[in-house]
Amino acid sequence: DSGVTQTPKHLITATGQRVTLRCSPRSGDLSVYWYQQSLDQGLQFLIQYYNGEERAKGNILERFSAQQFPDLHSELNLSSLELGDSALYFCASSIRGQNTEAFFGQGTRLTVV
């Protein structure tokens, strides 16, 4: 157990809908990262937050957004969902803002039908 908690574990929704994925980082970790893993795109970095502020952006679509709250948990919002958004979404956390000692959660499997 990495100490990073992601909910829900599985999510099935229809095209055009909006969903929110939640991540609770390890106790004491200030940085949260979001990743998408799909069969055709592999593992991709989406976005990073550090202590409530956006730190870095990767291949995140405009339909997606994220935030980190004062209690350091983070949410990834996916809107206007398309079939191609079906993937595993991972959250990771680390103490510092660099992607060094990052610990991954078990992921949320999103299926868009």
Place this chain on the structure above:
Amino acid sequence: GENVEQHPSTLSVQEGDSAVIKCTYSDSASNYFPWYKQELGKGPQLIIDIRSNVGEKKDQRIAVTLNKTAKHFSLHITETQPEDSAVYFCAAILNSGGYQKVTFGTGTKLQVIP
């Protein structure tokens, strides 16, 4: 942008043999290279990493080498065990001040045959 190629995509070895996975990157500014192990149904787990100012790093049966000139880095697993079976990902990361860019390889599925 950065491009990371990882080879092979699948690798089968006999228990006790060594396994080597190689990655090449394109952006010479990348300065941090972690390796992750992902078991079925789990998230990636950092197993070893190396920074651009280091040529080699070892942790028990796992070692990583970096050739900055050739822009490639490799994961070496010695005395493989069945529990080493998993998908392994390399990544090239550019850390510069508050900016970070992360690019992953496409993964190698390692099977260790008992």
